[in-house]
Amino acid sequence: MNDFFNDCKKQIFEYHAKLQKRRIPRQTGDLIADLKTCQQGTNPLNQSKIYLYSNKKLKQFRQLLNKIKQYLKVEARHATQGPAPKRVVKERTELCEGCPGLVKELEEKTDPGGIGFCSLCGCGASRRAALSVKLTLAGATCPLSKWQPVRGEENKWKHTKDAVKGVLYSIIDRIKI
């Protein structure tokens, strides 16, 4: 929003300077009113909608890239270190079960493992986001930091295959959504 305001302010000053050069009367009040409109998130020169739209899209795109990067890190840890120790999975499950962020159904899907989904992490309702799976992934994180990523207990070839399959499922589930 700060970038928007600075750009908007710059455009308004340029616009008012041009008006002055052309000796078109423009009240100081107009300049202040225009700046106030900028502050409220609208460009009075009517370029704001495109600007805000592209900025919003860019922000959403960056957030999506970060999510993908974070998710791939989790699968990479699963592939190289294996799943979280059983004791950790149990602790995580207990914490999730007592958390208001837990939902039994998300995007009309249920967790085949019976725990549910986290409605706060933004991972959606893919097969890998079902808590019965997510809680076993050593590198997974809780958006409220109620539990932390850990080192995997032991890597076996099947975990590497599982991670590759997980990425494929996530892509397929994402396309379906």
Ligand code: SF4
């Ligand atoms: S992952 Fe964290 S925020 Fe989400 S349900 Fe579990 S404890 Fe709650």
